[in-house]
Amino acid sequence: MEPDGGRPPRRNPSAGFRIFEGQAVVVLPDEAEVNVLNEVGARVWELIDGARSVESIVDRICEEYDIGREQVERDVRELLAKLDEHRMIE
Numbered sequence: 129m130e131p132d133g134g135r136p137p138r139r140n141p142s143a144g145f146r147i148f149e150g151q152a153v154v155v156l157p158d159e160a161e162v163n164v165l166n167e168v169g170a171r172v173w174e175l176i177d178g179a180r181s182v183e184s185i186v187d188r189i190c191e192e193y194d195i196g197r198e199q200v201e202r203d204v205r206e207l208l209a210k211l212d213e214h215r216m217i218e
Contacts, residue, residue: 137208186200
């Protein structure tokens with residue numbers, strides 16, 4: 129996943145997930161790992177589809193949560209970096 133100008137992020141195809149009460153539980157069987165994302169993280173996870181750019185994801189979160197763009201962009205990029213580190217996205 130290349131956050132600036134590269135291809136849009138996409139979920140690891142082996143990741144399974146469920147949304148429960150606004151939180152996402154993401155299971156990576158290959159890594160024997162379970163991750164829990166808060167409400168906004170879960171929404172970002174839902175938006176990661178391999179077609180939406182990082183900018184598009186940031187735009188959508190700004191619209192849906194009425195949070196300033198600078199904060200959203202910083203938080204989304206930080207989350208994407210963590211998801212990439214845990215091999216949850218490609």
